[in-house]
Amino acid sequence: MTNDSILNKLRFFRPKRTKDGCQEEKTADNWAEARCGQRGWEDFYRRRWQYDKKVRSTHGVNCTGSCSWDVYVKNGILVWETQNTDYPDSGEGCPNHEPRGCPRGATYSWYTYSPVRLKYPLIRSSLMEMWQNALQLHRDPVSAWTSIMDDPEKRNRFQKDRGKGGFVRATWEQAATLIAASLIYTIKIYGPDRIFGFSPIPAMSMVCYASGARFLSLIGGSMISFYDWYCDLPPASPQIWGEQTDVPESADWYESTYLIVWGTNLPMTRTPDAHFFTEARYRGARVTAVAPDYAEYVKFADTWLPAKAGTDAALAMAMTHVIFKEFYMDRKVDYFTEYAKTYTDLPFVVVLDPDGDIWLPGRFLRASDLGFETWNAQWKTILFNAVDHSFRVPNGSIGFRWSDEGRWNLKMEENDNKIDPLLSFAPQADTWKTVSFPLFESHGAASKTGVTPVKKITTPSGELHVTTVFDLMAAHLGILPGQAPGTTADYPTGYEDPKPYTPAWQEPITGVPAADVIRVAREFAENAEKTRGKSMIFLGAGTNHWYHGDMIYRTIIGMTTLCGCQGVNGGGWAHYVGQEKVRPQAAWSQVAFGLDWLRPPRQQNGTSFFYFATSQWRYDNFNPETVLSPLTRTAPARHMADYNVIAARLGWLPSYPQFNQNPLELCNEAVRQGATSDEDIVAYATKQLKNGALRFAMEDPDNPDNFPRVLFLWRANLLGASGKGHEYFLKHLLGVENAVMNSDTTLRPEEIQWREPAPEGKLDLLVTLELRMSTSALYADIALPAAGWYEMHDLNTTDMHPFIHPFNPAIDPPWETRTNWEQFKTIAEKFSELAADHLGKAKDLVASPLMHDSPGEIAQPEVNDWRKGQAEPIPGKTLPNMSVILRDFPNTYKMMTALGPLAEKAGIGSKGVVWNASDEYESLKATLGTVQQAGISQGMPTLEEARDVAETILALAPETNGETAVKSWGGVERRTGLSLQHLSIRRRGEKYRFDDLTVQPRKIITSPIWSGIESEDRRYSPFVINIEEKVPFRTLTGRAQFYQDHAWMRDFGEQLPVFRPPLDMLALESTQVRRDPGKEIILNYLTPHSKWSIHSTYSDTLTMLTLFRGGEAIWINDVDATKIDIKDNDWLECFNVNGVVMAKAVVSPRIPQGTAFMYHAQERLINTPGSKLSGQRGGTHNSVTRIMVKPTHMIGGYAQLSYGFNYYGPVGSQRDEMVVIRKAGEVEWYED
């Protein structure tokens, strides 16, 4: 500060003038004053702002933001971060991407030096003690670990201590040795398929994800999927388009002129992008918000439709009724009709199955039905050509995809002859038939009838009655075609008739006035008509996180398809929950899953894994009978778990642990039995499966031989955030005290061995590699300190914008923290060293499912179970694929740290697209340098540093290497017979290096891995390539499908989009533990994304805690609160059979009655008192949830309904759940 005299401090003695001659002034009757001079003190704040450097980085959390940040370092200390604003320009007429960021990301620097950070490797003290004693006794680490595992008392003792504190500091050497010993023990005794890794959403820090995934894949462990497990995967997307998820980038919202925001809270969860939404309004876009509460996005709407939570499909069915009637039946809109004929399955022909007097919608008619001789005739669907009145096999169905005809395209042709498909048979019907449709209402399932125009055709196997999907839709929706004869079927007389699916019908279900439904439906469709498809619907957790979320989505997406909005800039669906985009996906997966060394990797679907691993299946009282279609004649399985077992053995879903035998031992046994080749080993395993000597582990999940044994968590907080059925995790997987109040049901599976008592503590070792003491770290046996996002090199992309961002270290990882890459290298090195003595090389039989985008997706035109004698067990056909892999365990470290030979020789690809990468491989040798050390990796490009991995991804990916982009179209061009290279050719010369990204984020190049076009002239919109270039959707018909004809889809009544009410969780006895009904209230329990965290990350930063209520909170309506004498900020006890969570009440008129909102991923670490009910500390938001699986998500080997990792599979839904809430009064803190 300046030298300041005593006199200066008193107002009246201050000099009035300075030497600069500046005039000091007073204004406003001398009350206000301007001062000049005496301002030297102002340096006080200037010095604070001064810094030494800033470094470009970003955040790798599970977030779709992907924002570029400057990180500031002052005096060697990382002090704060601000958003970058230097994104490449969007071009004229579109807002720029500056700034991007959110309040959560802005607090990240807090973690750097926070006392909650993990600074050193930590081991649970009881385990550490046992381990050190055992090492003294045994010297060999593997023997030492064996001695602990062989002693049930010891194993039980350290398991029981999980989560109770008591960590001690260890060295990296100690921790790595223990981990390596446990891995080797597991591989030896049980098999590598008992080792698991869980880490979500790679796009946000893809090298970090790859670090553990690569190591585990190389040793035969399995990564667990997350997108389906989180229930963020919309199964409707693969069902409709065969595409996991592809969505418009946020700037494309600005193109839209009608936006319906339907269950995704854009301001809260798409914070950096929300401005495109608010700004589109000034460009003339209208906004409708569908939300059960007055959510943040409702603030920006013109219309709010407050539909009751979970009833959205009823609303959408009524809107579809209006659109279909007014824009297809009463009046034909050329744009819509043309779109429907070309890009949807509406004109495709469906066989009707007789059922007494009525008919049921059956399978798609196939070329094989008509006796046509063609490749894959069972997989080619049929149209009726209006020109020559004949049934035709148009290009583009999936049968063409897996043949070499070059006709897998959407040209409306058969053998080069033009076709004009008939959308409806109504004008040319041979006859009309009454068709029955399932009707699902909250009081139970029933059926309704409609009439449909029918053509009769004679086929080699007899006469068939057929109609079109369009005609079925009309009958299903309750819209009678003008040509129809008089009927007694169930048709409403008008919109005001409360029969399905009119606006009046939905009113009592959703609470939305019929008039508003009609108005919004018309506005939506009229807007699409006038703009050729620029009507957009935003979807997300609010609509997807339900047991029947796929049906909610199918009804809503149907509106965009009917109005020709998909594949149009500014139109179509916009799914924003958990979606991500590893833009350089093919290149990244090479490295991440070790495909450059060994193929295939093991990849387990999360929902099934946790359903069995945490024994939640044992409590599942959800009888499949209750969700079956009332019209099916197929007997249901007895238990939901049975469907999963069937799906595993037919090769539909993966199942790791794999068999009831160590897969290494299985290979040895086969050799002992005379196998001399890999084929012999596979044949032996197949024989053993057939005769029942070898069983799937899933058939006996509670057998200790079939437990998952080791689990790694990194970039993941399974226990504090995503673990649905948290208390079951604690009880069965970890074996610790828990608040489960549920008991086994009487419902018993028929495919699974029931064991008593239920096992507790399945997991030998839980390792968490973490920045901070999260719930998962707290419950881990070993917590390894990880580097933060400002301390590493990595890459980051999202689908919300076209840029790729770098991470750069602003400081070195402090204390003994290490980046994920270095952490897993440390483990790999120790593992390799111990493996030399214990494992050597060994053959491993890997069973893997019939994969999406592989020939396996046309393996099973019908459901035939080999176990029931309906088929022969054939790997890759009626069984999973089986591959024998030679694992070179002692060379794991060398493999991990070099780019292996298959990258060069076997090609790179994804989604069925493959290209050769030998040029890139050669150039990487020069860029990265090669491994000098003698051995298996000598001469190969080195992957020693995380930055090398990033550079490798950039070089191999078509999205960041223009030359590769052009090359990568080759295979697609052959399959489709289309010319497509032009989509990337303008950017052929571009090739990004890591340093380029550090200078400025760069825009991605168009590639065949994605369905939209990256261009300077337009924004990314999904399916543009399908629509404009006529590349088929990856579905059975090659078109967007309203109709799902798989046998299981028909059994569950889900052929067509239909409303299914939320599950009746009261009937499923969720709340049967209530104690004092007079003082309790039962509410639907919703878990939307939080404003004050990205999942659990940031939730513990002091700033985020300060900006709301400082700990766990549950929102309820004020009228509901009054009923149980609750005031705002009172303590609540919230519970059901699954467990208890303690939280502060947030009472608000914004919340609808009957619902409780607990914003998700609130951990039990902060401001969480004890529960009187459980006698333990209150739980997490997931303590009152459990997994409910849906059989139709398990279908496989059937075109778009084929498994892919994070792509298709059962989702872990949780929004149907009900809870009991009561006032907790004074609380205990349980600090002993």
Added chain:
Amino acid sequence: MKIKAQYAMVLNLDKCIGCHTCSIPCKNVWTNRKGAEYMWFNNVETKPGIGYPKKWEDQNDHRGGWQLKEGSLELKAGGRLSKGLSIFHNPDLPTIDDYYEPWTYDYGSLVNSPHRRQQPSLRPRSQLTGDPIRLEWGPNWEDDLAGAGETGPGDINFKNLDYAAFLQFRNIFMFYLPRLCEHCLNPACVASCPSGALYKRDDDGIVLVDQERCRGWRYCVSGCPYKKVYFNWKTGRAEKCIFCYPRIEAGLPPLCVHSCVGRIRYVGVLLYDADRISEAASAASDQAVYPAHMEILLDPEDPAVQKTAAAEGIADAVLRAAARSPVYPLIKTWKLALPLHPEFRTLPMVWYIPPLSPVKHYSESSQEQDFIDSLRIPITYLANLLTAGDQTPVRQALKRLSAVRHYMRSKRIENKVDKTLLDRVGFSEETIEKIYRLLSLASLEDRIVLPKTAPGDANLFTRQGACGYGDSI
């Protein structure tokens, strides 16, 4: 006429997403230290609600700002004499509970916890006393209408409205109000300071507390009707938003503006007539203050203004920036942006574009005539907040916003421009296009127009080698 230049800010509440990103870098850089824990130079409040500190708007409680007494302006808390008499006891000072007792957690105990019977968990502890506390209030306690059923009735903006009717599910409304120091033309804080520690910078109008001169009397704290001056309990001095002058001086926007991902903030130069401040602040009625305030804002493109300003020594670069100012047209020409509680008579220089909201009775016809009245946010509420209850300017601003949307829609969708609306709001097509661009397309350099002028010091050559060394060189 005495022309002065001031940096002013406009916030478009119609775009604000309530994300609070603005608050965080501000906190990280300026108030992330002992004594400043509870200070938020920038905070965001959900309306309806009573905010931070509690009921700051209610001057019957807090007695901040100015009032007219027998036609002349005086501080609501009393003049110099009464202040002198009560200098050791300021009855209007907010208590820490009005803000919130800043808390933290013993984070390290989670990592270092010994083995316990129960899973360890962190309890909030006061940052002032270190003791466990029960959390009762915070800087954003009412986020998204949390507890609004209980606090809402205390929101003075419900004046002349039946609050109970609005605080129920079907009728509920909400919007966000980001708040920072208003850098007023007639700052009550400056006038309240017995030590003369507060001043308004001559060159840019930023109001500061001299950290060397402040004696900790805290009359600025109570005198500011926006409660944007805080007392640092560690240093014993008052602190407040500094409009990020270390950044502003370099031509960079304040951190809250830089960080605004909703892109709702605009910063630019305003020219005003300092001779008429007193006249404007003393306007005869509360509702007359806003029009009087507008009167003294000068047209930067008026040659007479430019000439006088140049003669008074305002730098050329500043005048050029004033002419390109994004805030001037928003405030003065188009009258989209309105002041916050002009009845406090401080002549605030942070302005707000009022928010549109969903139509309430959507099933009824919503003709343009009654469209504004059918919005969920009652006009009366917005008028109480922004125009001392005068509905006319609020209606005009909302209609104009709506007209931009309507015009653009007709142009894009119908391919023909609907001009009927333009006349009704008094806008030409060019004006609408300009507004559209500024509200949605404007990039950072369009939203923030600041001169990058060096300090007015003759001897910059010497300063070049010495700056940064402090006074020891």
